[in-house]
Amino acid sequence: MVRAAVLIACSLMTTMALAETRSDTFRQALDAARNDDWDTLSRMEAELEDNHPLESYLEFHRIRAGLPELSAEKVIAYAEKYNDSPLPDDIRDIAITAYGKAKRWDALLAVSNQVPGPVTLQCYYYQARLASGDDSALQEAARLWNYGSSRPDACDPLFSAARNAGVIDEKAIWERQRLAFEAGNYSLMRYLNRSLEGSEYETAGNWLKKLYRSPDELENLPKGLSKEQKAALREDGFYRWIYTDTVTARKWYEKHAKRIKNEEARQTLARRLAWYSTIRGIEENREWLDNWLEDHSDVELLSQRTRRAIIEQNWDAVAHWIAKLPEQEQADSRWQYWQARALEATGQEDTARELLQKAAQGRNFFAFLAADRLGEPYRFSDAPYAASTPFEPPAAVNRVQLLQELEEDTAAHREWLWLLWNSDREQQQALADYALKQQWYSLAVEASIQSKSWDTLAWRFPPAYRAQFEKEALENNLDPWLAMAVSRRESAFNPRARSGVGASGLMQLMPATARNVARDVGQDRPTQAMLFDQNVNIGLGTRYLAELLEQFNGNRLLALAAYNAGPHRVDNWLEAEDDKAVPADVWVESIPFRETRDYVQAVLTYRVLFIGLHDDQPRTAQLISDKENESRYSLSMLE
Incomplete structure (x- = not known):
């Protein structure tokens, strides 16, 4: 028996050593291929098995x-x-x-x-079509050209051909200049304006630049303009004016709206005026705004107007504007919760409780808030997975595994996505289950999204890297479930994740933040590669989260907002005067950045789900602590 066990152990060690050798050989072969080192590649390939x-x-x-x-x-x-x-x-x-x-x-x-997707490739493609005698490519050139931002250099020959053929003329240049105006791209406006010199659009182009800087000059348009040009400049000037001075723009609109002859343009501009009046909370525009909203069933604006009423804790207005929303929107947990809060504030506790009962049926931040307000457990609606047929992993799964072993995570993720996109829902679910069993946590989450398996929570919220989170959380006096929830929101547990601005790893640390945290605890300066190491990233990320919690006196709502948007912004989002302080739920709704508002709600919700799925704590009173809930949110909280 002992000898047999030794033989088995030796065999396993030999197999593992061979696999590691093959992996190293392929790594050398791949590096050689990337560097165009064909001699080395040929030597390495000779050591690999056929049909690798x-x-x-x-x-x-x-x-x-x-x-x-x-x-x-x-x-x-x-x-x-x-x-x-x-x-x-x-x-x-x-x-x-x-x-x-x-x-x-x-x-x-x-x-x-x-037809390729990227614009650069489209421009090459249509140049090829044009070279083959297909003049319809010129119309495609005009379509690609008509955009408010700069286009790739590869498009220049195609655009030149369209200009020479008269498909892109002075009118098209003027129209693109207007798009650049709308996009706030002043440099492109100036560039295009040079092409209008000597044309019938030269004066209009010059005035468009002037209105960008001084939109109130729309009252002083010169006489030499055509009727169409004057109408366009008036629309564009007012569009800009709404942004630069919303109050004065509203006053002008009330007096001169009929001067905007195009009905569609007038409605678009009125909506823009209503939008900025709402999100900026401009009281001077409130009467006009509310009258406009009474006549326009605009769900997005009605939602924003309701948010404004919540921030002001004007509960009668909250109830009024929620009632203006479509019934489908009113049935959302968010609006049921706030309608209940409005009813409570006006002494209608029984009706409020009925609405809270409805809201609590969901599985989101406001559903959990409602459950806590009722003192009831959360409803998770977890659906376990049962395979209908045995799962046979396709060849792509083997490639995913090998690529992950080579730390080629981007390639592995692209293989996984391609496989999901080319699978039916049944196979997508089988892949999600397989990924979870392999502890490919980020891939399991991705498969759950692609298969729309919203109720299979095991795939969506796996206890990824739990031991490491618990270790680092213990060292930093931090709740591990909170750190895991941050990681789930930040990267969906992808250790190699990197954002467009450079945030890296599981907890999406910015390099400068990681360096500061490492310096404070006496660690070596972390490199970019180190931030992709799950242990390093979790260690620095949990430490940073703990520092934010200390800075904000243990308040998780403030710390999470700071993790997403920066601590300095959170200070600005707290009222300076105590008599303007608001409750916790109102403060979350008042966060100006939608991304941060959603972030705080998501992380706290994810934490509840992690605890409910993977811990033996009760499924109740976990969302917001008593201290966080009882606090009034103002700058005095930080003293």
């Missing part, structure tokens, strides 16, 4: 390096051979760019099985 699961990645770089000289037939053959992965789409995009730069138009059209 990731051979497509090595061949990808051979094709990539051969462009644009490589024939379109070889690109197409590669795409057909590996058509069960995202790589064919990638190589086609690369080929379109390479052929486009080399002006190999026939080859470009041969590899383009449809």
Whole structure:
């Protein structure tokens, strides 16, 4: 028995050593392919088994390096051979760019099985169509050109052809200048204005620039303009004026609205005026705004107007504006909760309780608030998964595993997404279950989203990296479930996640924040690569969260808002005077940034779900603590 156990152990160790050797060999081969080191690649490939699961990645770089000289037939053959992965789409995009730069138009059209998505590739594609004699490409050029921001340099030849053909004329330039005005792109406006010199739109273009700086000048438009130009400038000037001085713009509109002859434009501008009057809480515009809202069933604006009434704790107005919402909206837990709060404030406790009972049926922040107000447990509506047939992992799953072992997480995630997009719902759910069993937490979450399995909470809220969160939370005197909820919201438990602004890892730490935290605790300066290490990221992230909690006297609502938007903003969101302080629920609703408002609600909700699913704590009174709920939110909280 002992000898058999030793033999088995030796066999396992040998197998693991071989697997590690093969992984290292492939890593060297992939690095060589990326660096166009073909001699090294050939040596490494000789050591790999035939038909290696990731051979497509090595061949990808051979094709990539051969462009644009490589024939379109070889690109197409590669795409057909590996058509069960995202790589064919990638190589086609690369080929379109390479052929486009080399002006190999026939080859470009041969590899383009449809109109590409990115604008740069579309511009190459339509240049190829034009070169083949298809003049309809000029109309597509005009469509791509008519945009309020700059376009890629690759589009310039296509746009020049359209200009020379008269498809893009002075009127089109003027119309694009107006789009740039609307987008707030003053530099593009100036650039386009130079092309209007000497044309019938020169004066209009000059005045458009002037109105951008001084929209109140719309009253002083010169006589030489055409009727259409004057109408357009008046609309554009007022559009800008609403943003720069909403009160004065409203006064002008009340007197001169009929001067905007185009009915559709007038309604669009009135809505914009109502929007800024609402979100800025401009009391001087309140009478006009409320009269406008009475006549317009605009769900988004009615929601914002209700928010404003909540922030002001004008409970009669809260009830009034919620009643203006469509019935489907009123049935949402959020509005049921606030309607109940309004009823409580006006002494209608029994009716309020009925609404809270309805609101508490959901599984979201306001449903949990309602349950806490009633003193009742939360309703999770968890649906366990039961497979209808045995699951046989497709080849892509093996590639995902190997890529993860190589720490090629971006490639692994793209393979996973491609597989999900090309699977039916039954297979998507099977993949979610498989990913969870493999502890591929972020992939399980992704599969739950793609399959719309909203009630299978095991996939959506797995206890990812629980031991590490508990260890770091203990060291920092922090609730581990709160840190896990932050990670779930920030990255969906993807250790290699990186945002557009550079926030990295599980808890999406900015490099500067990570350096500051590490310095404060005497740790080495973390590199970018270190932030993708789950242990490093969780350690620094939990420490930073603990620091914010200390800064905000243990208040999680304030600390979470600071984690998302920055501590300095939270100070600005607290009333300076105690007599203007608001309750916890009102303060959350008053957060000006929708992203941060949703963030605070989501993290607190996720924490409740994690506790309910993975802890033995009661499913009640977990959302907001008594201290947080009893506090009145003003700057005095920080003293």
